[in-house]
Amino acid sequence: MMNDNLEMNIRPTEAETSIAFYEFNDQYIPTEDSLSKREIGRSFYQLGKLHYDKSDLDAAEENFLKSLKCAERPRDIFSIFKILGFLIRISSEKLDDEKATAYIAHAEELVDDLTKVLGSLNSEYFYNVGIVKNYGGNFQEAFENFQFAYKKSKEENEPDILAKTLLALSNNCYNRKDYKGALDYLGQLNQLLAIIKKDYLSGAMYLFSAKVYLEVEDFENSLKFFKLANETLQTKKCWNLFGYILLGKGNVYKNMGDFDRALEYFKLASESNDPSVFRRLSNLLNTEIEEVNDSSVDLYLDRNNRKIKERTLGTIDFKHRFVLLEILFLLAKNPGEYYDKEQLAKSIWKDEYNPLIHDKLIYTSVSRLRKLIEPKAAKAEKRKYIIRGKDGYTFNPSAKIRFHMETKNVDDKTIANVELSSPV
Structure with a gap:
């Protein structure tokens, strides 16, 4: 059974579990009277974990690689899986796809060795196979192995493996956009962690919970769990996820339409982050900051949350103005294209145009929309956004607009679904 200490054998003696340090020669081969290679590997692993938690990913990678050199196959195969997991997460954060791909390939090779090493396929085997499948984006196969x-793990009475598996299942469901399933597994994990104390797992659980609640637009719970994640990881003095927690809270406020507060969190995360190491996080933050703080954008439109941000007026809530929002999006999506009364009646009210019904309705709706979004200084003959012509209404093609989420790009790299909080 694996735990936070690197295990280089199945049943270590008391002497073998001690943590010690040794100065290697170039080949990392200890002398006869020195500590065992297994103990040295364990020491480097512990150093790697320490640097990893403190956000020094370069030093963490260096020590994990030294630990990896001390591990021997097939004896230390589960330890190698764990080390590779950390190296993959570090490479993902550094956006080093070449290294990540090599580490994943190494892990895939180990899967074949596992069947030869184990007398029977236990919970640890299926967990690690699931993790490897998850790395490559094979989420359905990963899910089956996690199951x-x-x-x-229940049959074998292995609560530590069960806890890791529940976190992995919630992460897998999140990647497959099965948010209900993710919350179910997180609920089970929460019950289990009330019995076994695992601070880092608790922090990761809270972080995943916050992300899931953000996706289902339960912003109150999302903020609650981001706060719990921060408090738990601070207690453990683990700082490597601090930037991601700030990013997450910023995204909550952004989705709530509070762009100014969102920007504060994005900037705070950016200032507390080393962009030369945390490249993935930096890219995400730069995208978010640009999206909510682009001074060249006149209107930022968010249909999901029924809010827009006008450069001089700030955030405008359209929560109970469904018709006005539909008119705005119809015109803004097609700037320069005129819509007459017949087209507006069909597109907005799904009805055939009737002058007795629609003339006043269209005029009143457009007037209300203009009052909401047009800067106060705009005169009728110089409308900034909605222009009326002989052929109907159009959106000013010279106005600079941005639609929520349009700048998001799907990263199809191998490491796209692996981040620092991913199960290992």
């Missing part, structure tokens, strides 16, 4: 690990 086996879930079942077997």
Whole structure:
């Protein structure tokens, strides 16, 4: 059974579990009277974890690689899986796809060795196979292996593996956009962690919970769990996820339409982050900051949350103004294209144009919309956004607009679904 200490054998003696340090020669081969290679590997692993938690990813990578050199196959195969997991997460954060791909390939090779090493396929086996499948984006295969690990860890009475598996299942559901399933597994994990104390797992659980609640637009719970994640990881003195927590809270406020507060969190995360190391986080933050703080954008439109941000007026809530929002999006999506009364009646009210019904309705709706979004200084003959012509209404093609989420790009790299909080 794996735990936070690197285990280089199945049943270590008391002497073998001690943590010690040793100065290697160039080949990392200890002398006869020195500590065992296994103990040295464990020491480097502990150093790697320490640097990892403190956000020094370069030093963490260096020590994990030294630990990896001390591990021997097949004896230390589960330890190698764990080390590779950290190296993959570090490479993902550094956006080093070449290294991440090599580490994933190494992990895939180990899967074949596992069947030869183990007398029977236990929960640890299925958990690690699931993790490897998850790395490559094979989420359905990963889910099936995690399900086996879930079942077997209960049969084998392995609460530590069960806890890791529940976190992995919630992460897998999140990647597959099964948010209900993710919350169910997180609920089970919360019950289990009330019995076994695992601070880092608790922090990761809170962070995933916050992300899931953000996706289902339960912003109150999302903020609550981001706060719990921060408090838990601070207690453990683990700082490597601090920037992601700030990013997450910023995204909550952004989705709530509070762009100014969102920007504060994005900037705070950016200022507390080393962009030369945390490249993935830096890219995400730069995108968010640009999206909510682009001074060249006149209107930022968010249909999901029924809010827009006008450069001089600030945030405008359209929560109970459904018709006005539909008119705005119809015109803004097609700037320069005129819509007459017949087209507006069909597109907005899904009805055939009737002058007795629609003339006043259209005029009143457009007037209300203009009052909401036009800067106060705009005169009728110089409307900034909605222009009326002989052929109907159009959106000013010279106005600079941006639609929520349009700048998001799907990263199809191998490491796109792996981040620092991913299960390992």
